[in-house]
Amino acid sequence: MKRILGLLFLLTLIPAWASAATLDVVTTTTDLASITEIIGGEVVRVTSLARGNQDHHYVEPRPSMVVTVRDADLLIMIGMDHDIWVQALINSARNRNIRFGQSGYLDVSQNIRKLEVPSGQIDGSMGHLHVYGNPHYWLDPLNGKIIASDIASRLSQLRPDKSQYFQSNLDNFKQEIDQKIGEWQEKLKPFKNEKIAVHHGSWPYFAQRFNLEVAVELEPKPGLAPTPSHLRQVVDTVKQKEIKVIISEVFHDRRPANFVADETGARAVVVPSSVGGVEGADDYFKLFDLLIDKLVVALKK
Amino acid sequence: MRKIVFGFIFLVGLFLVQPQATAGDNSEVDSLRQDLKELRSQFNQMQQAYSQKISRMEAKIESLEAKEVTAAPVGEPTPLPGLGRPAFELPDISAIGTVVANYGNNKDDPNRNKLFLDEIELAIQGYLYPDIWANFIVALHRENDGDYDVDVEEGYIEFQTLPLIDGLSLRAGRQLIGFGKINPVHAHHWNYVDRPLVLDGYLGDHGLIGQGANFSYLMPLPFFAQLDLGAWHVDEGGHGHNGHHHGALKDETYSTRLWSSFALSSDQELEIGLSGLKSYEDHGDRAIIGGADFTYRYLGEGLRRFLYQSEFLHWTRKRSGGDVNRWGFYQHLNYRFDKYWDVGLRYDWLQEPSRTKEVNQSVSGILTRSLTETTKLRLQYQNAPRRDNHTVFLQAIFGLGPHAHPLE
Numbered sequence: 001m002k003r004i005l006g007l008l009f010l011l012t013l014i015p016a017w018a019s020a021a022t023l024d025v026v027t028t029t030t031d032l033a034s035i036t037e038i039i040g041g042e043v044v045r046v047t048s049l050a051r052g053n054q055d056h057h058y059v060e061p062r063p064s065m066v067v068t069v070r071d072a073d074l075l076i077m078i079g080m081d082h083d084i085w086v087q088a089l090i091n092s093a094r095n096r097n098i099r100f101g102q103s104g105y106l107d108v109s110q111n112i113r114k115l116e117v118p119s120g121q122i123d124g125s126m127g128h129l130h131v132y133g134n135p136h137y138w139l140d141p142l143n144g145k146i147i148a149s150d151i152a153s154r155l156s157q158l159r160p161d162k163s164q165y166f167q168s169n170l171d172n173f174k175q176e177i178d179q180k181i182g183e184w185q186e187k188l189k190p191f192k193n194e195k196i197a198v199h200h201g202s203w204p205y206f207a208q209r210f211n212l213e214v215a216v217e218l219e220p221k222p223g224l225a226p227t228p229s230h231l232r233q234v235v236d237t238v239k240q241k242e243i244k245v246i247i248s249e250v251f252h253d254r255r256p257a258n259f260v261a262d263e264t265g266a267r268a269v270v271v272p273s274s275v276g277g278v279e280g281a282d283d284y285f286k287l288f289d290l291l292i293d294k295l296v297v298a299l300k301k
Numbered sequence: 302m303r304k305i306v307f308g309f310i311f312l313v314g315l316f317l318v319q320p321q322a323t324a325g326d327n328s329e330v331d332s333l334r335q336d337l338k339e340l341r342s343q344f345n346q347m348q349q350a351y352s353q354k355i356s357r358m359e360a361k362i363e364s365l366e367a368k369e370v371t372a373a374p375v376g377e378p379t380p381l382p383g384l385g386r387p388a389f390e391l392p393d394i395s396a397i398g399t400v401v402a403n404y405g406n407n408k409d410d411p412n413r414n415k416l417f418l419d420e421i422e423l424a425i426q427g428y429l430y431p432d433i434w435a436n437f438i439v440a441l442h443r444e445n446d447g448d449y450d451v452d453v454e455e456g457y458i459e460f461q462t463l464p465l466i467d468g469l470s471l472r473a474g475r476q477l478i479g480f481g482k483i484n485p486v487h488a489h490h491w492n493y494v495d496r497p498l499v500l501d502g503y504l505g506d507h508g509l510i511g512q513g514a515n516f517s518y519l520m521p522l523p524f525f526a527q528l529d530l531g532a533w534h535v536d537e538g539g540h541g542h543n544g545h546h547h548g549a550l551k552d553e554t555y556s557t558r559l560w561s562s563f564a565l566s567s568d569q570e571l572e573i574g575l576s577g578l579k580s581y582e583d584h585g586d587r588a589i590i591g592g593a594d595f596t597y598r599y600l601g602e603g604l605r606r607f608l609y610q611s612e613f614l615h616w617t618r619k620r621s622g623g624d625v626n627r628w629g630f631y632q633h634l635n636y637r638f639d640k641y642w643d644v645g646l647r648y649d650w651l652q653e654p655s656r657t658k659e660v661n662q663s664v665s666g667i668l669t670r671s672l673t674e675t676t677k678l679r680l681q682y683q684n685a686p687r688r689d690n691h692t693v694f695l696q697a698i699f700g701l702g703p704h705a706h707p708l709e
Binding site: 064 | 640
């Protein structure tokens with residue numbers, strides 16, 4: 001009888017043990033991983049599928065990633081076809097919880113106010129256009145707050161017993177963003193409406209938030225390799241508009257930006273666009289610290 | 302807003318005009334007239350200033366309203382491919398074409414010194430139901446005699462999860478048989494123009510395709526390990542034939558593959574696969590083929606990638622006069638500089654399944670320029686030393702529309 005009671009007692013512990021377990025969260029990018037770590041704290045174990053120095057459009061799904069996705073309680077993605085490669089992993093992982101429409105599937109673009117949404121007919125002649133708009137929205141820190149809110153809300157749904165903890169972490173995150181955004185905007189204030197050149201169109205959200213103007217892109221059309229004739233036009237634009245800075249991301253070929261810089265006297269700056277893109281960009285806040293400091297130095301010169 | 306301000310100015314004007322009618326003293330009247338003049342002037346300035354401000358605000362509102370038109374609605378996740386795009390409920394429809402130019406000194410090659418459309422693949426893909434995916438691929442192939450054959454290359458329904466057993470999935474219908482690394486991969490996804498000799502010789506020049514079902518089990522292990530078991534009927538004279546070297550594989554065919562992968566670090570991965578196949582030659586002899594494949598990837602900064610891939614196949618024909626055993630392999634190195642360029646090298650070695658047991662070898666150097674994920678231009682030089690054949694291939698692969706393949 002005592003044995004039976006003991007067994008029953010152990011059985012009653014199972015739900016408590018299960019609810020106390022850590023949530024396995026898989027994100028497609030390091031930026032989402034960083035925000036999830038801040039919101040989820042000790043309750044989550046986070047893995048990013050892409051690395052910070054990778055172009056997220058072209059991540060190669062590998063078999064080892066299938067296991068990571070199979071074991072996930074929650075899969076968080078950028079959406080807007082930015083990380084569409086994750087679908088091959090979802091299809092292979094046999095994890096019902098992380099499929100579209102399930103509680104373990106979270107596309108954090110859902111509450112973002114999207115920019116550059118194309119209208120009319122779209123085809124390959126326009127380059128690699130994203131039909132749902134420009135997906136680089138995490139580069140506006142205020143969108144970081146929207147992402148964090150969505151993550152906190154979903155984590156609370158998965159672990160209701162920890163919802164206050166997630167809410168508290170979310171409040172702190174938002175407070176820190178509000179405080180830091182003032183600092184970042186102050187640093188870039190002297191360069192209000194400054195025109196910049198960029199390798200790829202990753203910067204509309206960032207430029208809008210920090211009052212910069214993307215005047216020209218090195219890619220002739222989104223995602224297409226810079227051509228000599230287009231770079232000639234870029235050189236003219238940079239000279240004509242007195243552009244001081246050309247931004248490339250860490251994974252871009254640096255030769256086009258260096259060519260334009262050599263021809264015009266503008267400065268070519270290589271910046272990370274994701275957490276972990278370079279040493280020092282260790283979390284979402286440090287990414288902007290580093291990004292803005294690099295830009296300020298380049299614009300001041 | 303403009304009307305309110307003007308009304309306010311009019312009322313104040315009336316109020317100021319009123320005292321003028323009741324003034325008795327001339328000097329007072331003059332002084333009041335002077336005050337009124339000044340006030341009028343001040344009001345005119347104010348009116349102008351407000352008017353400008355209001356115009357600026359109206360312009361701002363208009364520009365914000367214009368921006369709103371281009372913004373997408375919030376509150377909805379991005380729809381899945383095949384789950385219905387905006388305004389349409391269509392599956393993913395795509396076409397992939399391959400054009401090849403072949404220039405060389407191999408007089409036995411029916412495609413020598415020709416430029417031709419090699420293949421068009423039309424695909425319709427999408428989800429039918431949660432966890433159930435359908436894939437239809439119709440292909441137009443150029444045969445060696447120059448004619449075109451239209452075939453259903455693949456047409457299957459995939460149950461990505463099954464009840465009772467976690468990790469189990471089922472694919473039923475016509476499909477490329479999951480034997481080895483390259484056979485299940487469509488040709489436009491390869492890093493080279495031609496099929497490696499060992500696959501061409503033992504599995505067929507269009508790949509081994511069967512009608513049947515494949516169970517796939519993702520094992521509950523901390524590393525990737527997947528076991529595939531398939532039972533098929535291979536049509537004689539379809540894509541399951543083995544080129545011009547020897548008889549076709551046909552009829553009842555069973556396949557198995559154990560595929561495992563280990564992440565050596567965050568930027569290195571090693572895949573090992575073991576495959577087995579039991580089928581019939583068209584003479585009625587049993588054919589048993591075993592295979593081992595290795596893939597190593599190193600992922601550098603950005604899109605840089607180093608890839609080593611090889612497959613070894615052992616082929617046995619069971620005959621009453623004694624078994625015939627042959628083997629062959631290919632080894633492939635590929636280095637991707639960025640998303641636009643990659644270079645490769647492939648070495649092929651094959652014991653022909655003919656009685657003479659001839660050995661065929663070739664070495665290929667490959668340069669690929671990717672325009673998009675599905676559109677590529679490729680240059681390949683190949684040397685086959687046995688007959689001192691030199692061939693240069695130029696290949697253009699072009700894709701239209703969203704096109705998906707299972708994990709490779």
